[in-house]
Amino acid sequence: MSTVTGHNFIGGRRSAAGTTTLESLDASTGQALPYRFYQATPEEVNDAANAADQAFVAFRQLSPERRAEFLDAVADEIDQLGDDFVAIVCAETALPAGRIQGERGRTSGQMRLFAKVLRRGDFLGARIDLALPDRKPLPRVDLRQYRIGVGAVAVFGASNFPLAFSTAGGDTAAAFAAGCPVVFKAHSGHMATADLVGCAIIRAAEKTGMPQGVFNMIFGAGVGEALVKHPAIQAVGFTGSLNGGNALSKMAAEREQPIPVFAEMSSINPVILLPQALAARGTQVASELAASVTMGAGQFCTNPGLVIGLRSPELTGFIEQLTQNMAAQAPQTLLNAGGLRSYAKGVEHLINHAGITHLAGHAQAGQQAQPQLFKADVSLLLNKDPLLQEEVFGPATIVIEVDDEAQLKAALLALRGQLTATLIGEPADLEQYQWLVPILEQKVGRILVNGYPTGVEVCDAMVHGGPYPATSDARGTSVGSLAIDRFLRPVCYQNYPDALLPPALQNSNPLGLQRLVNGEWSANAIA
Amino acid sequence: MSTVTGHNFIGGRRSAAGTTTLESLDASTGQALPYRFYQATPEEVNDAANAADQAFVAFRQLSPERRAEFLDAVADEIDQLGDDFVAIVCAETALPAGRIQGERGRTSGQMRLFAKVLRRGDFLGARIDLALPDRKPLPRVDLRQYRIGVGAVAVFGASNFPLAFSTAGGDTAAAFAAGCPVVFKAHSGHMATADLVGCAIIRAAEKTGMPQGVFNMIFGAGVGEALVKHPAIQAVGFTGSLNGGNALSKMAAEREQPIPVFAEMSSINPVILLPQALAARGTQVASELAASVTMGAGQFCTNPGLVIGLRSPELTGFIEQLTQNMAAQAPQTLLNAGGLRSYAKGVEHLINHAGITHLAGHAQAGQQAQPQLFKADVSLLLNKDPLLQEEVFGPATIVIEVDDEAQLKAALLALRGQLTATLIGEPADLEQYQWLVPILEQKVGRILVNGYPTGVEVCDAMVHGGPYPATSDARGTSVGSLAIDRFLRPVCYQNYPDALLPPALQNSNPLGLQRLVNGEWSANAIA
Structure with a gap:
């Protein structure tokens, strides 16, 4: 292991x-670990x-295969x-060792998924409209389009996934792939974790001959603002709080050249219990739901909060x-003392709210978070009480x-945008309540049936996104292979030799891509 | 014709x-036309x-075929x-009648192109990852993704394309398709034009049984701000000035729920003359370029300004x-008196600038725009003089x-983002100056060889977009079928019956789509 x-x-x-240094703390004891981190000047x-x-x-000009080799090496x-x-x-x-081991596999698997995307090549979006010199009234000239990376990307990792949403996490993998x-x-x-993962990325970059500067990392408090405002940065990936994401979005919009921010922020992930399922298996659902709410100390973006x-x-x-x-x-x-303070404050606000009843949970005290269950009057939701809409x-x-x-x-309908919504229902419930789905489609990025939102599979079909405030841009996802789209833009070549x-656009189709040629998909070379 | x-x-x-009414003016005489328009309250x-x-x-829940029928009917x-x-x-x-007749065909052709996109179905982005119940250490659940429209879209038409970039123009067509x-x-x-085209859209909507409210139009000065700030609006399409686009982007970013703005704004569309082409056909290029600069009175987004x-x-x-x-x-x-005032002011700024020489053009006077040619010292570009970067x-x-x-x-490298860049070169020039292309790729949305940027083909491969300030979001295009992407977002279904x-995601593949199934493209049904 690196030092x-x-x-x-x-x-x-x-x-x-610089001369300002920072410490990393042991999350269980609050004691400083034996490392120093140098705040970037x-x-x-x-x-x-x-x-x-x-x-x-x-x-960006390396072949997709070369970038895939880099991602595989990182993995x-x-x-x-x-x-x-x-x-x-x-x-x-x-976090327990088993969870971190699992997250390590998820993180390397994510890199390999993007390597597969690179080798498949569809992310290039190759489109060709051949010249029509005899078209009337005007001829058509040869036009070809594909997608290139937007430029250098700033990534802000999450507190709650020290590997999968951090240094070599989904945003980094998607940016590299693009x-x-x-x-x-x-x-x-988790700065020591970041340091070690950063070293792993650099080893992979050196082994596969990537350009120096393909990966950079800075430590420090407040250094993110200068990063987002730097003219070389062309997009931002972020996972964290609503306040943090909003602040970055504002900075990015106020730049001389505004840039897009893909912030994954706040979601309360409603779970809707349908009648026949409650009748058939209410006890089981109550048990599963308590496990989902408290899994990983509830520190998931998709934790069911409603x-x-x-x-x-x-x-x-x-x-x-x-x-x-929940009482049991x-x-x-x-993850850290700040998180505990925020949690205690959030719980206190709920306890003190007149429209909310406290059902279960010990008084918050000491160094650990006590699981809590509340019941709220529906009027709070209907009147858009912010307390009920915000993630604790x-x-x-x-x-x-x-x-x-x-x-x-x-x-x-009163809910704000969410990452997920879950329906717990028997087949007859799902038929009867099918009218819910169009409403949920407009509110969330992922609709689950008879599952719990806390597992987020890394695959092609995943959407970990959703309307604001779940994210700053509902058109993206930060988990799964579609995440690459956030960091690509189209370029067109007209009448080009x-x-x-x-290569993606040459007549001979050397990459063997499926391309949209004159409005039809084809993997053929052009004669 | 409608009244x-x-x-x-x-x-x-x-x-x-409302009680406030507006007049539409004859652009040649400045006289009011015999119509009254009611400013929206x-x-x-x-x-x-x-x-x-x-x-x-x-x-949004109509089948793609039903929406295609609507677009065909509009056409x-x-x-x-x-x-x-x-x-x-x-x-x-x-604008002359021949130009308007051509633009009418372009506008109906654009609607039909999006109808074709709807029937092809690839815009749906169908992706399926089947359940892997036996996977270790954890099973995978069935996950399926496709794309749906973002919601109601506000569109601001362009002054310079009263049909193709206006009421039934590219943004409207892309939004409908989505x-x-x-x-x-x-x-x-061009409010009378808008009124008549609006009636044509409504006739098509009625004939094909579209929901009431699929198309709405408001008249008036200043009504756009309330529209962009309205909570029901989920995205904005705009073609116009940098100031206008920036103002809309700011309003959209400051909403309680921020929304994306796709503004196509300002571009000076550099044309680079390479040496052997100048030697071989300089006279011809000088003639073609003068025609491109003055075509349609230079009122094109892609007018070559440098x-x-x-x-x-x-x-x-x-x-x-x-x-x-140019002198000839x-x-x-x-298009209107305001445009003439802006043009006269822009020309005056150039004439009065110490680093700029006036080469050709009569003094600006009267009701028409005099074509003008200037020569600027390269230092203005290198020092990022704003005058040189801004579209006249x-x-x-x-x-x-x-x-x-x-x-x-x-x-x-000193140029800001552009819609286009053009290379005029012989084959040997293009070989020798190949190093220019990566620079241009980072600056523009479309690179042309031996053509002029003022023709913008409506097709699958077109990119009418580019880095800021050419547009507010380089990841989109406002011409061509890729424009639909701006108004779509992905939704994922997990473990869904x-x-x-x-239909796009059902096992039987009733729409006959190419789908990404377990990482491979396939048009097959799922067994």
Whole structure:
């Protein structure tokens, strides 16, 4: 394993020009770990952004196969991070080793998925309209389009996924695949982890001959602002709080050249309990739901924060069961002390709210988060009470009873944008409540049936996105292979000599792509 | 032909609730035409946005074939707008009848292209990852993704294309194809045209049984702000000035729920003259370029506003030739008096600038725009003088001589984002100057060889977009079938009963789509 030096990663070298240093804390004890991290100076931020910009010229012009080799090499390096690495991640995050081992596999698997996307080549979006010299009244000239990377991308990792949504996480993988070098802002909650993963990426870049500056990383508080405002940065990926995402979006919009921000922010992930399912398996659902709410101390973007059901004896029984289950949950250590403070504050606001009843959970005290269950009056949702719409990040959830279908519809329409919505229903429920689906489609990025939203599969079909405030741009996803689209833009070549065209667009189709030629899909060469 | 009533179009009815009325002017004489237009009241703006929102629910769920029928019907109605219609468009815009007839065909052709996109179905982006119940360590659940419309779209038409970029123009066609109802803000420069085209759309909507509110249109000064701020509006399409586009982007970013704005704004479309082409056919290029600069009175987004060549006797000869050609161009009537004022002011700024020489063109006077040719010192570009970077909308262009290849590179790197860049070169030039292309790829949306940017083909491969300030989002195009992507977002269904899935994702593949199934493209049904 590399040594954690805490130096910034700039253009293939390490740099510690500043005098401000930061500590990484043991999340369970609050004690400082034996590392120092050097806050990037303004010059280092500038150098990192420029290094990414300079790498862009060569990196984006590498063949998809060469970039795939890089991603595969990153995956291999990540897989080789061993038990000593896992121990450091666990120390920084208080997450259990099994979870970190799983996340390591998820992170390398994500890199390999994007390598597969690169080799498939459809991300290039090749389109060809051949010349029609005899067309009347005007001839058509030869036009060919494909997609290139947008430029250097700034990535802000998440607190809650120290591997899969961080240094070598989904945003970094998607940017690399698109041909975009990355400047990563290390999360203060797991800087030693970031340092070690950064070293793994650099080893892979060197082994596969990538341009220096393909990956850069800066440490420090407040260095993100200068990064987002740097003219070399052309897009931003972010996973975190609504306030944080909004602030970055504002900075990006106010630049001399505005740039897109893909921020994954706040979601309460409603779970809708349909009547026949409650009757058939309410006890089981109450048990599964308590497990989903408290899994990983509730620190998931897709944690189910709102449970909605139609008033009935079965719902009453379910709530009693869920109350017992939640009361039986053990307290858990959160990712960091800041998270615990936020959670305690969120829980306190809920407890003090006149329209909200506290059903289960010990008083918040000490260094761990107590799981909590609340019940809120539906009027809070209908009147768009902000407290009910905002994510309480931790092991808490709120149940709402609605009077009838009309009120259920009104309640769902009152929701803001979400990452997910879940329907728990028997087949007959799903038939009867099919009218819910169009409403949910307009509100969320992913609709689940008879599952729990806390598992987010990394695959082609996943959408981890959704209307604001779930994300800043509902047209993207930050998990799954479609995430590459956020960092690509189309370019068109008109009347261009074949030999000088990019390979994706040459007549002979050397990459063997499916291309849209004169309005028809074809993998053929052009005669 | 319908009668021009000047009433707003709201949810399938016409409405004139306000007392403020506007006139449409004859662009050649400045005299008022015999129509009155009723400025939309705040209530009418609200009603129009809500009508679009309500129509969205039904419209987006129509099959692609049903929406294609609607687009085809709009195309037929537009084709049937006859000579009396053309005469009104000509009166409002001072554009010649032949141009308007051509633009009518372009507008109906655009609708038919999107109908073809709908029938092809690839815009749906269907992706399926089948369940892997036996996968270790965790099973995979069935996941399916496709794309739906973002919601009601506000469209702001262009002054310079009263048909193809206006009421039934590219943004409207793309939004309809995506399943998004439209609220169109009529351009003050051609409100009678807008009224008649609006009636054509409504006829098509009625004939094909589209939901009321699929198309809405409001008249008036300042009504666009309330439209963009309306919570029902989910995206904005705009073609116009940099100031206008920036203002809309700011409003959209500051909403409680920010929404994307696709603004096509400002481009000076550099033309790069390579040495051997100048030697071989400088005279011809000088003639073609003068025609391109003055075509349609220079009122094209892709008008070549900057011509760059390497200092040489051939370039000197070319400039002399271009000077003669430009001096021989007749004055032309612009689209409206405001455009003429802006043009006169832009020309005056160039004439008064110390680093710019006036080469050809009569003093600006009277009711028509005088074509103008300038020469600027390259230092203005290198020092990023804003005057040189900003579009002067009208028949004017600026020539720049560079000393050598290094200075050519520096000049191109100093350019802001553009819609197009053009290379005029012999085959040997294009070989030798191949290093220019990666620079241009990062600056523009379309690179042309041996053509002129003023023709913008409507097809699958076109990109009419580019980095800021050419547009507000380089990842989109406002011409060609890829424009539909701006108004789509992905939705994922997890563990969903087959019969309740949208047809695009059902096992039997009833739409016959190419789908990405377990990472492979296939048009097969799933067993």
